[in-house]
Amino acid sequence: MIKRQAEANFPTDYGMFRMIAFSEREKDWMPHFALIAENTDLSKVVNIRFHSECITGEVFHSKKCECGPQLDYALEYMQKNGGAVVYLRQEGRNIGIINKLRAYELQEKGRDTVEANLDLGLPVDARDFTVAVEILKQLGISEINLLTNNPLKMEAVENSSVKLVQRIPLQIASTKDNEDYLSVKKDYFGHMLEEDFEG
Numbered sequence: 001m002i003k004r005q006a007e008a009n010f011p012t013d014y015g016m017f018r019m020i021a022f023s024e025r026e027k028d029w030m031p032h033f034a035l036i037a038e039n040t041d042l043s044k045v046v047n048i049r050f051h052s053e054c055i056t057g058e059v060f061h062s063k064k065c066e067c068g069p070q071l072d073y074a075l076e077y078m079q080k081n082g083g084a085v086v087y088l089r090q091e092g093r094n095i096g097i098i099n100k101l102r103a104y105e106l107q108e109k110g111r112d113t114v115e116a117n118l119d120l121g122l123p124v125d126a127r128d129f130t131v132a133v134e135i136l137k138q139l140g141i142s143e144i145n146l147l148t149n150n151p152l153k154m155e156a157v158e159n160s161s162v163k164l165v166q167r168i169p170l171q172i173a174s175t176k177d178n179e180d181y182l183s184v185k186k187d188y189f190g191h192m193l194e195e196d197f198e199g
């Protein structure tokens, strides 16, 4: 069972956030986070993004995926409209950074993002979003709009006591570097992506 371990405010380019760390144990170096934009009323319908960690995209600006721009978009959206990003330590769809780099190596040899995981004997998506719903509950949030294109994230909310009011699409324009990754998302994982979205 995760617990609220620590919290503090900090300013960003977009505005002030309150960051709350959740983990089972106090000495956990990979806690999940809630980043709540200031002036967010948690007792109303709250705009929420569940975001899985991607160190290559978010920290090192890799163009292989659109995780960095998606996170930036979500943080800015929450400041403009009120809301929170639930940042999940699920690197590489929860196979971890070492396995993700191994998968990338196979992708360099021509495998796609799904095939590479399977070649490594790993699940194509090892995430479980019930922990994200648990964080909402611990924050006292009972109704949300969810920023996502991923049907599994929506399912996790729909199967819980938290009410999903509406989905807010979060699409980043495709580029030559990420177009294969995005087409696998759409065709294999069933992400709700518009074919010729230009941003």
Ligand SMILES: Nc1nc2c(ncn2[C@@H]2O[C@H](COP(=O)(O)OP(=O)(O)OP(=O)(O)O)[C@@H](O)[C@H]2O)c(=O)[nH]1
Binding pocket: 050, 051, 052, 053, 054, 055, 065, 067, 070, 090, 091, 092, 093, 094, 095, 100, 103, 104, 113, 117, 147, 148, 149, 150, 153, 170, 181, 185, 191
């Ligand atoms: N295994 C693997 N993971 C990847 C690859 N590319 C990106 N990822 C991971 O995919 C995850 C993307 O998560 P999110 O940004 O929450 O997005 P999503 O589940 O695609 O759904 P949206 O809400 O529609 O954006 C991150 O954990 C990335 O590290 C890849 O080629 N292989």
Ligand SMILES: [Zn+2]
Binding pocket: 054, 056, 057, 058, 065, 066, 067, 068
């Ligand atoms: Zn990424």
